[in-house]
Amino acid sequence: MNTIAESKSSSLREAWRGIQQAKPGIRIREAAKDLGASEAELLATKAGEGVVRLQGPWPELLKSFKTLGKVMSLTRNDACILEHKGPFQDVNVTGDGPRAMATVIGPVETRVFFHAWHVAFAVTEEKSDRILKSIQVFDKSGEAVTKIYLQEKSDEEAYRSIIEEFRSPDQSAELEVEPYTIDPLNGPQDREAFLKEWSELKDTHDFFGMLRRHKVHRYHALELGSGKFTYQVDAQITPKQILDSASSTKLPIMIFAGNRGNLQIHQGKVRTIRVLERGHAGPEHWLNILDPDFNMHMRMDFVYSAWVVQKPTTEGLVTSVELFDREKNMIAQFFGLRKPGIPEREEWREVVKNLRAL
Template sequence: MSTIVESKSSSLREAWRGIQTAKPGIRIREAARDLGASEAELLATRIGEGVVRLQGPWTELLKSFKTLGKVMSLTRNDACILEHKGPFQDVDVKGEGARAMATVIGPVETRVFFSAWSFAFAVTEEKSDRTLKSIQVFDKAGEAVTKIYLQEKSDEAAYEKLVEKFRAADQSAELEVEPYATEELNGPEDRAAFLQEWSELKDTHDFFGMLRRHKVHRYHALELATGKYTYQVDAKLTPKQILDRASATKLPIMIFAGNRGNLQIHQGKVRTIRVLERGHAGPEQWLNVLDPDFNMHMRMDVVHTAWVVQKPTTEGLVTSVELFDKGKNMIAQFFGLRKPGIPEREEWREVVKNLQAL
C-alpha cells in the first residue's frame, strides 16, 4: 500500500472514530455520508480488526450461504430495509460473468444480480452485550448490496470455513470505489407503440425488458401510462394503509425492495405494524413491520410519490403499488400474493381500490 493511500485510510479511520464519539450509536451508513465516504470504505479501515476482505467467485459465495443454516438476510436502499430470518434453502444460479443472476427461494427469497457485486467482507462487531458476525456485500460505489447475519442457531463452524475459503489475498485497507454513471433513458421514440406493447404483456416479468427496449425510465413509464394503466395515490398514507389492512384481514401480500445487486421479497402475511421516529440529523419517521421472522423498516419522510400500476398477464390484470423518492428512484413495491397461473385476489384489488387517489 502506498503512503498516500495508507494515510487516507488512516485519516478515514480516525474520522470515523471521532464521529462515533460525537454521535454514539450512529449507524455506519449514516457515518459514511457525514464523512463523504462510502460504507465499504469505512468498513475496509477495520480490516485486521474484526473485518476480513473476501473474494469471489461471487456465485460460489452465494451458494455457500446455504451452509450457514438459519441466518438473517438484510437488503436495503435509502428508504426501505427488508430483513428475513431463515436458511438460504434453494439457490439457483443462471448465466456467467457479468450476466450471472440467481434466484433464492424459501424463507429467504431474493433475486441476485452479480454484475453489481464488487466487494465483500466478513465482519465481527460488538453491539451492546452481543457479538455479531456477518457477511456483507457491496457494489462498486461502496453501497451495501446485502448483509447476512448469523443467528443463535446458525452454523458458526460453517461460517469460519466460508471465511477461510473466500479470504482474499489482499487484506489492505485500500479500496477503490467508483460512482455509477447516470444512465441516459430518453425514450420512448413512439409513445403509442410503447403503450401498445404494454397492453400486450403476458407476464409481469416482461415489464423490465419492455422498458429496456424502449429506453424508458420506470418512473417516466408510469407517467406515460397515467389514466390507462397507472394513477397516483397519497404517498404519505398509502404504505401504512396497505399494511394495516393486510394485517387486519390476514391478507397475504408481497413486498419487493432492493438495490442494484439484490432484490429481497417478502411473501406472506404481516402482523405487527408500528410507526416510530428516530435519527441523528433530525426526526425520521419509520414505518415498521415487526414480526418474528420478518421485519420491514421504511422511511416515510423519504417516500415522495405512490403509484397504482396495472400490467396485463395471461391470468388477467396484476396490480402493484409502487413507491418512489424525490429523485424518482424506486423504494418498494407491494402486490397481492398470488401463485403462477392463478388470477389476482379480489381482496387485494379491494385494498388498492380503497387507497386515496390524487
C-alpha cells in the same frame, strides 16, 4: 499499500472513531455519509481487526450461504430495509459473466444481480452486549448490496470455512470506490407503440424487458401510462393503509425492495405494524413491520410519490403499488400474493381500490 493510501485510510479510520464518540450508536451508513465516504471504505479501514476482505467467484459465495443454516438476510436502499430470518434454502444461478444472476427461494427470497457485486467482507463487531458476525457485500461505489447476519443457531464452523475459502489476498485497509454513471433513458421513440406493447403483456416479468427495449425509465413509464394503466395515490398514507389492511384482514401480500445488486422479497401475512421516529440529525419517520422472522423499516419522509400500476397477464390484470423517492428512484413495490397461473385475489384489489387517488 503506498504511504498516501495508508495515510488516507488511517485518517478515515480516525474520523470514523471520532464520529462514533460524538454520536454514540450512529449506524455505519449514517457515519459514512457524514464523512463523505462509503460503508465499504469504512469497513476496509478495520481490515485485520474483526474485518476480513472476501473475493469471488460471487455465485459460489452466494451458494455457500446455504451452509450457514438460519441467518438474517438484510437488503436495503436509502428508504427501505427488508430483513428475513431463515436459511438460504434453494439457490439457482443462471448466466455467466456480467449477465449472471440468481434466484433464492425459501424463507429468504431474493433476486441477485452479480454484475453489481464488487467486494465483500466478513465482519465481527460488538453491538451493546452482543457479538455480531456477518458477511457484507458491496457494489463498486461502496454501497451495501446485502448483509447476512449469523443468528443464535447459525453454523459458526461453516462461517469460518467460508472466510477461509473466500479470503482475498488483498487485506489492505484502503479500498478504491467509484460512482456509478447513469445512462440517459430518453425513450420511447414511439409512445403509442410502447403503450400497445404494454397492453399485450402476458407476464409481469416481461415489463422490465419492455422498458429496456424502449429505453424508458420506470418512473417515466408510469407517467406515460397514467389514466390507462396507472394513477397516483397519496404517498404519505398509502404504505401504512396497505399494511394495516393486510394485517387486519390477514391478507397475504408481497413486498419487493432492493438495490442494483439484490432484490429481496417478502411473501405472506404481516402482523405487527408500528410507526416510530428516530434520528441523529433530526426526526426520521419510520413505518415498520415487526414480526418474528420478518422486519420492514421504511423511511416515510423519503417517500415522495406512490402509483397504482396494472399489467395485463394471461391470468388477468396484476396490480401493484409502487413507491418512489424525490429523485424518482424506486423504494418498494406491494402486490397481493399470487402464484403463477392463479388470478389476482379480489381482496387485494379491494385494498387498492380504497387507496386515496390524487
